[in-house]
Amino acid sequence: MSQTRYTKxxxxxxxxxxxxxxxITHFAAEQLGDVVFVxxxxxxxxxxxxxxxxxxxxxxxxxxVYAPVNGEVVEVNSExxxxxxxxxxxxxxxxxxxxxKLSDASQLDALxxxxxxxxxxx
Amino acid sequence: MAEADLKKTPLHDLHVELxxxxxxxxxxxxxxxxxxxxxxxxxxxxxxAGLFDxxxxxxxxxxxxEAALEVLITADLSALKPGEQKYTLLxxxxxxxxxxxxxxxxxxxxxxxxxxxxxxxxGADFAHMxxxxxxxxxxxxxxxxxxxxxxxxxxATVFTGLVPEAAKLVFMQCGVFQLDGxxxxxxxxxxxxxxxxxxxxxxxxxxQIARLLLSDARVKPIGLGARDSLRLEAGLCLYGHDMDEGxxxxxAALTWAIARTRRERADFPGAARILxxxxxxxxxxxxxIRPHDRAPAREGAEIAVxxxxxxxVTSGGFGPTVGAPVAMGYVRSDLAKPxxxxxxxxxxxxxxxxxxxxxxxxxxxxxx
Numbered sequence: 128m129s130q131t132r133y134t135k136x137x138x139x140x141x142x143x144x145x146x147x148x149x150x151i152t153h154f155a156a157e158q159l160g161d162v163v164f165v166x167x168x169x170x171x172x173x174x175x176x177x178x179x180x181x182x183x184x185x186x187x188x189x190x191x192v193y194a195p196v197n198g199e200v201v202e203v204n205s206e207x208x209x210x211x212x213x214x215x216x217x218x219x220x221x222x223x224x225x226x227x228k229l230s231d232a233s234q235l236d237a238l239x240x241x242x243x244x245x246x247x248x249x
Numbered sequence: 250m251a252e253a254d255l256k257k258t259p260l261h262d263l264h265v266e267l268x269x270x271x272x273x274x275x276x277x278x279x280x281x282x283x284x285x286x287x288x289x290x291x292x293x294x295x296x297x298a299g300l301f302d303x304x305x306x307x308x309x310x311x312x313x314x315e316a317a318l319e320v321l322i323t324a325d326l327s328a329l330k331p332g333e334q335k336y337t338l339l340x341x342x343x344x345x346x347x348x349x350x351x352x353x354x355x356x357x358x359x360x361x362x363x364x365x366x367x368x369x370x371x372g373a374d375f376a377h378m379x380x381x382x383x384x385x386x387x388x389x390x391x392x393x394x395x396x397x398x399x400x401x402x403x404x405a406t407v408f409t410g411l412v413p414e415a416a417k418l419v420f421m422q423c424g425v426f427q428l429d430g431x432x433x434x435x436x437x438x439x440x441x442x443x444x445x446x447x448x449x450x451x452x453x454x455x456x457q458i459a460r461l462l463l464s465d466a467r468v469k470p471i472g473l474g475a476r477d478s479l480r481l482e483a484g485l486c487l488y489g490h491d492m493d494e495g496x497x498x499x500x501a502a503l504t505w506a507i508a509r510t511r512r513e514r515a516d517f518p519g520a521a522r523i524l525x526x527x528x529x530x531x532x533x534x535x536x537x538i539r540p541h542d543r544a545p546a547r548e549g550a551e552i553a554v555x556x557x558x559x560x561x562v563t564s565g566g567f568g569p570t571v572g573a574p575v576a577m578g579y580v581r582s583d584l585a586k587p588x589x590x591x592x593x594x595x596x597x598x599x600x601x602x603x604x605x606x607x608x609x610x611x612x613x614x615x616x617x
Contacts, residue, residue, distance in 0.1 A: 160282065160288070160474075161286055161287060161289075163567040163574070164543045164544050164545060164574070166544065184544070184545050185287070185567075186288055186291070186566055187281075187477070187478075187566065211543070
């Protein structure tokens with residue numbers, strides 16, 4: 128398994144073969160509180176680094192999830208439609224959001240590694 | 250507002266000690282949630298009992314000519330007996346809602362009216378009252394008092410265990426009691442749809458009373474997040490969102506808060522306009538809305554029928570007890586009937602929903 132990378136907006140991304148799997152971090156899930164709805168993008172949608180990719184809603188508020196890198200959505204975690212709480216239970220596992228086909232894998236290098244992300248959240 | 254400028258309630262240190270996440274609200278640092286989170290806090294309140302710090306709200310005592318207060322609101326104060334409380338509305342001269350408030354008579358026949366108003370509006374409310382009283386009545390702000398709410402099916406057992414005399418209170422009754430050697434004003438009321446008490450205590454004793462109530466295993470501290478989801482499920486309005494000066498009581502579906510005697514006398518602010526709306530209907534009405542799917546529609550979401558905008562959501566979110574999203578908002582009156590299908594515009598997408606009657610979660614007040 129390749130190394131997980133992180134954004135300052137608390138998304139994680141991990142390369143698995145040709146595609147990258149994206150989710151939100153433990154820290155983000157905890158800050159959001161109980162997730163009650165996730166709006167996922169259409170398959171085939173092109174996303175750009177820093178652009179809106181999904182929306183996650185807690186009891187209190189809606190928050191945007193941003194694309195960590197440029198790419199095309201090739202798969203979404205449709206389990207989250209019926210079980211949005213999975214985002215709280217396993218944010219870095221079963222609670223993943225989308226799989227992206229990357230247009231430029233070198234964009235990953237600009238993201239934080241785990242140590243840098245830990246420092247970022249303090 | 251910078252964090253340092255925020256006012257603190259007398260329970261601030263306790264909130265921090267209990268692991269609260271503090272947020273700015275109406276100029277105060279307030280707990281939005283504790284470590285269990287909004288969902289668990291909400292469900293615990295419906296299941297057992299929750300303790301809320303609502304010390305940011307405005308408390309005052311009005312003495313003198315009560316008619317000077319009555320003419321500004323929609324209650325019949327001459328019918329308010331000692332030990333009774335009423336929900337009422339402060340109206341501007343056009344009949345717009347300046348605030349919703351509780352008036353009560355906890356101090357006996359000659360003790361004046363105890364008033365509790367919203368935090369964000371208290372300065373404007375009290376200034377308006379004083380100006381209109383013009384010396385006939387006196388408003389004394391009780392800034393040295395904290396306000397706690399104990400809510401939930403176990404609230405009565407917990408509270409009357411400490412204050413046996415309070416067992417005689419039914420919904421919307423009040424009195425002055427001794428609690429742990431402290432004189433408190435308590436009413437059987439709240440903002441969750443559950444049975445419970447609202448308890449005014451001297452600021453210096455608030456920490457002592459809160460810790461005593463929390464020492465009961467059935468009682469957990471509850472933040473503003475769950476307070477909001479609880480009141481929304483109960484179909485209760487949040488001032489500044491579900492009503493404001495641009496709405497009348499008829500539009501806000503609060504006509505019931507205008508006393509019958511006051512309607513007959515037509516002597517409340519904006520009476521001509523409001524009585525006409527009661528007779529002929531208003532153009533818009535506040536309603537409950539249930540989205541058909543799981544996407545919550547938040548405040549500001551437009552309400553549409555066949556692509557035409559017919560209203561707006563004023564409160565919306567997820568109802569933990571309902572287990573689904575719930576909302577309230579204003580729609581054109583001809584569309585206000587329960588069962589009417591409509592769309593909620595969420596991030597540009599029309600999501601099907603329907604008008605339902607409120608509350609979303611049944612009220613469980615103790616009516617005796």
